[in-house]
Amino acid sequence: MLMNNYSRADVGFVRGDGAILWDDSGKDYIDFASGIGVCALGHSHKGVAKVIAKQAKTLLHTSNLYNIAPQAKLANKISNLLGGGYELFFANSGAEANECAIKLARKYGYSNGKKSEIISLKNSFHGRTIATLAMTGQDKFHPDEFGAYPDGFKFYDSIDEIITNLNENTAAVIIELVQGEGGINPLDKDKVQNLAKILNQKDILLITDEVQCGVYRTGEFVTSKLYDITPDIITFAKGLGNGVPISACATRKSIFSPGDHGSTFGGGFLVTSVAEYVLSELETLKSSGKLNKTIAKFEKNLEKLVSKNSDIFEKRVGIGLMQGIVVKDVEFLAKIVAKSLECGLLILRSGKDTLRFLPPLNLSKKELKEGFIRLNLAINKAKK
Ligand SMILES: Cc1ncc(COP(=O)(O)O)c(C=O)c1O
Structure with missing residues (x-):
């Protein structure tokens, strides 16, 4: 039996590839957390x-x-x-x-x-x-x-x-x-x-x-x-x-x-x-310039998300691929993280009021796009 020192979500992953993880039921997740900023080159890098x-x-x-x-x-x-x-x-x-x-x-x-x-x-x-x-x-x-x-x-x-x-x-x-x-x-x-x-x-x-x-x-x-x-x-x-x-x-x-x-x-x-x-x-x-392009794209997507949801979001914060969104209502924070998991997206929280994003640095365009589709979905579900 393990010590009771972590509060864990009830999910376990069995496989990964790039920014994608699969749980033991075969469901896939886009990983915008990389562990907690660890897997900079994504999962199972050849x-x-x-x-x-x-x-x-x-x-x-x-x-x-x-x-x-x-x-x-x-x-x-x-x-x-x-x-x-x-x-x-x-x-x-x-x-x-x-x-x-x-x-x-x-x-x-x-x-x-x-x-x-x-x-x-x-x-x-x-x-x-x-x-x-x-x-x-x-x-x-x-x-x-x-x-x-x-x-x-x-x-x-x-x-x-x-x-x-x-x-x-x-x-x-x-x-x-x-x-x-x-x-x-x-x-x-x-x-x-x-x-x-x-x-x-x-x-x-x-x-x-x-x-x-x-x-x-x-x-x-x-x-x-x-x-x-x-x-x-x-x-x-x-x-x-x-x-x-x-x-x-x-x-x-x-x-x-x-x-x-x-x-x-x-x-x-x-x-x-x-x-x-x-x-x-x-x-x-x-x-190669790829990292800077991904950073610019990720930031742009976050800015769009913040302006589209100005009722719940205060502002985008962060540098590079260490990004956050400050949430107006703290209770909403846990809800968005939980709904994201349901929608197949891993994101983190930081401090009292911030959603945290630490995606792999070699995130592909496809993974980025799919991650934001799921994030939008999760936010809409959290608002209901
Ligand atoms: C800025 C900073 N320093 C130190 C640590 C501790 O690192 P570790 O958990 O690997 O001991 C962390 C972990 O989150 C961190 O973010």
Whole structure:
């Protein structure tokens, strides 16, 4: 029997192909969620399957006590995609990538005047381990029953407030450039750039949590590029492995020494060879112009949907293929998600009042069209 920690819809999938999933009764669904932003190349991608099979037949695991060639290759690839000069650590989940970022920030802060405080935004989400919960700003993630939480994390409502509260004990500031769990909220570009400038002057590290918004989700390899900033630390997960569990923490400061951090499974042969392949495919998708075309089309369809249903929808929000629709009546939100499932469409919710769309980045025109047909149907049914 499973632990009672998820509230699940009563459906189970047995097969997938691209953006389509089939349940155990044979019903098909268009997947506008990709897990939760994970399957960037869609389901059962033939190239991914080939890399997995090849690596499984060659070598799966040795431990991080020895050189792992695909891990080193992936590290170089990510650093190059970031413009060069980054060191990488690989782990298995977004929370673990952020744990690495916390340790980097703490060690860097310690050696620069024993600074240990890490500041985040109130509406943030950074993971489910005890430390990343403590770093998550939303109060609902700090119930008393999971206490005591580790010290050293502060939250503020806005970037302006963060800047006002920087102090001699601040080691780092962590932000999601597009908040993913607290509603789909892109941060203001000018304010982020100002924050980056001030942190740089004060030698306080800037960490961008790109676990959800990174790996081309917003149209560029990292959302930091769209914001024209160069973070000291960037964390990745979700879309990096297309479903194999891999996360990464990149830093442009050399901070760790041997023994400072580690992971048994992190950066193994299988996941790093898959991630290398996934990144190559996504680079091609981007350079061919296909990704930008899909983004434009998806956005246009959402805009149309919002203006057609202005009685229930407030506005479209988001960047790239990390999109949302703010709903006027919160009760309507759950209804639309449920009706979508009935109509064969997977969508998500985010925050209190936002429908969330994280489709595969290689979504075909046909899948996109069919997904919006089903979404229209679901909205009409929800209105009845
Ligand atoms: C921005 C952000 N950071 C961290 C995490 C935690 O990632 P994981 O669930 O892989 O630990 C998430 C997950 O949704 C996320 O959206």
